[in-house]
Amino acid sequence: MDALYYSYTRQHLTAVMDKVGQDRAPILITRQKGEPVVMMSLDDYNALEETAYLLRSPKNAKRLAKSIESLRAGRGVVRELLNED
Known part of the structure; x- marks a missing residue:
């Protein structure tokens, strides 16, 4: 994960946000007098939240x-998609 200083991020906010969105990779933003934070795309954040939700239930996890184990072992089934007419 790339890391940037807060001051650089502030000065180049649009470019940093564009990079995060285009690269689909989060960026760590460090600060002198505070905890670092992570900037990530909304799509990546939503995917992370959905994954956390699905894994929250031990039974579902x-x-x-x-x-996943079945798919990796080659026991997956390929099916045709239905038309949504």
Whole structure:
């Protein structure tokens, strides 16, 4: 993860925000008198929140892990998508 100083980020805010959005990679912003923060795209944040929500339930987390294991073992099933007419 790239890291930038707060003062640089403030001076180049638009460019930094564009980079975060285009690269789809978060940036760590450091400060002299405060905790560092992370800037990330809204899409990445929403995906992170959704993942956290899905894994919050131990039962659901176990079911998802089992499904991922099945896919990695080659036991996935390819299906045709239905038309949404």
